[in-house]
Amino acid sequence: MAVLKTEDLTKMYGSFKAVDHINIEVREGEVYGFIGPNGAGKSTTIRVLLGMLKATSGSASIFGKDIWADAVDIHKRIAYVPGDVNLWPNLTGGEVIDLFMKLRGGKANQKRREELIQKFNFDPSKKCRTYSKGNRQKVSLIAAFASDADLYILDEPTSGLDPLMERTFQECVMEASNDGKSILLSSHILSEVERLCDRVGIIREGRIIESGSLDELRHLTRTNLNVETKQAIPSLDDMEGVHHIEKKEGTLSFQVDTEQLDEVVHYISQFGVIKLESAPPTLEDLFMRHYEGASGGES
């Protein structure tokens, strides 16, 4: 069942399409990765989903309710972490966490709050003006994970965290996921998405250009091969679907389009294979390919 579903969701600013006919679906219990570079429309999409911006056309529902008309009802079951957390300089972190938990409604889980404060190694007694970006994000993350939400909407939540805290964050996401919660994670940290997400959608210039499970997406792309053979392989670069050939101490490494894999492996096996390593494409390969391919200007 879809927890969150958009249909041709579009947001225009004048004639500029910030979000252009986006269709995404977050299913119950899954972690959905929403990836794309800065300015691609991730945050705008999320702010439309939260009912802060009004969609120009298209529709979206969360828990089967309309995101604009039923915003308050929906938000009772949502926890949201913005990418850029602006807080009130003269309140303390602890006060803000309490405020956030209270405003979500429902029971405030004090035990969970203390646990998370420990886990994120956070000092709640300081005024928000003294917090670094990472600490402000912790305020938002602690309030989010201390709440018993059904859907977590996380907009680049780790951009200011150190690697240790990023790990803590990932644990929290996995824990929530194991409890059957759904998560929409917007990010441009691909290793994080690769690790956490079941399915991803790639957004560029307001449009979703690719979506599906990581496995499905990998199918669309290239596999990395490292090969060592008894005899040198002639005219490999003439073969269709072979890219980026590099030679290092007798080992050839190159990328092969998935649909050509069979032919290429047949071909090289004639030359006496000593070593054959294959690695699935990383999300980064995938991502870069989409961006290099389509935009021209960006590289």
Next chain:
Amino acid sequence: MRNQSFSNTGKLSGFILRLDRFRILIWLVAISFFTLVVPIAFSDLYPTQQDRDAMAETMENPAMIAMVGPGDLGNYTVGAMTAHQMLLLTAVVVGLMNILLMNRHTRSDEEDGRLELIRSLPVGKLANLGGSCIVLTVLNVLLALIVGVGLYALGIDSMNLAGSLLYGFVLGMTGLFFAGLTALVAQITENARNVFGISLALLLVSYLIRAIGDVSNEALSWISPLGWVSAAEVYSENNGWVLLLLLSGAIVLFALAGYLNTIRDLEAGFLRSKPGKKHASARLLSPLGLAFRLQRTGMISWAVAMLLVGVSYGSVMGDLDSFFEGNEMMQQLLVSQEGYSFTEQFVSMLMVVMALIGTVPPVMAMLKLYGEEKKNRLDHLLGRTVSRVRLLAGYLVIAVINGFVMLSLAAVGLWMAAASVMEEPFEFGTIYGAGLAYYPALLVIIGLTVLLIGFVPKVSSLIWLYVLYSFFVLYFGGMFQFPDWVGKLSPFGYIPELPVDEMEWLPVVVLTVIVIGLTIAGILGYRRRDIQGQ
């Protein structure tokens, strides 16, 4: 070693000067302009010694002495009058300017990490403090010269060169004194907000100490640097040694600040900031509670200020009638009404002024809603279970109550002070009613603000122009003899000017209906528009 502490101070001074060139220019122009314009106005308003003696008489009460200090009331020339009524208050403004500028370049830069960048360059430990000190010294001396020479250049008989220069340098040296004080405070506490708060508090305490001293015990006034300002007796005794007192005070403060700067770590202070609350109190935990908490300090300050405005206007009520009789210009300001004393007419005019001043804090309270939006902080609330209507209603409730409290305090302050100086004091109800009559007009301004926030938030601050317009046409309307409709473009123009006019209820009802209409329209707009942010 010692030489290195100040290395590159000169370059940093130049840099600070460049950063602040417009800021400094605006301060200089504003302070000089207001200082120079007053003696001209005084010469026009009180052309004869008789006029001035009448003015001197109204000054001879404890409330006025507490406000502007003692003066040469026996020989109240235009010069003595200017020095008496303006010097102390201008010195407070100059003190404020120095506090703001000094804080900006010391603790503020340090707290935001800019000083760290500077200090990583081949720059001495004391270069930043030294540079700030140089810039402010230059600024204060410049101000002293502009004011001093400017006052003399006005060519008013009672304002000779020595007195004029003393006037200027009293301002400049008071400024330098508070620059030094701020530099010292900036070493002690860790954040810029506290530096501003503590320095400002010290400035106000200095003012208060000398107020108490001037009224009751002169020796007490000597503790306060602002007491020294009055002690200069500019344009009468011209006590130049006061400058030495202020200057040596400034030097001691700067030296102390420099010493503390060398023995502390970067970004550290001597007062540790104490840990704040780990949990929110129950009162904070609602959109309304949060909105109130964010504005609490500001609102309390405004409340005190409104009371003081009322008190200070009320304190001059004692001898007004005799004062107005000899003064044509003031009579023009008041449209004369048969059967009412000048004092009563004056009160009705003051009420407009106070009502318009009292409009400022509730409008600020309402605009805060958009201020929060621009800083993306509303996302935290709207992303949770707070509806837009509830959010807006919270700010609206605060603004509406705020306006009521501000008007009430101003009226109460005026009544209290007037009652203590007048032989036949007003009834409380007369004054309070005259003040509150403006409440519906004030609410129209708030309603209009809601409308702007609902539909065109980006230009919502245009509401200030409307407030300013109202102030202009209603305050000067009598003097410039504007046609009636000019005043009727402001909601304040429909309110009967009590106690001179009769109370009318029709405008009150109509304005209230308009308020409700504006507010509902604004809320509808707010519900359907995008929430903005970066």
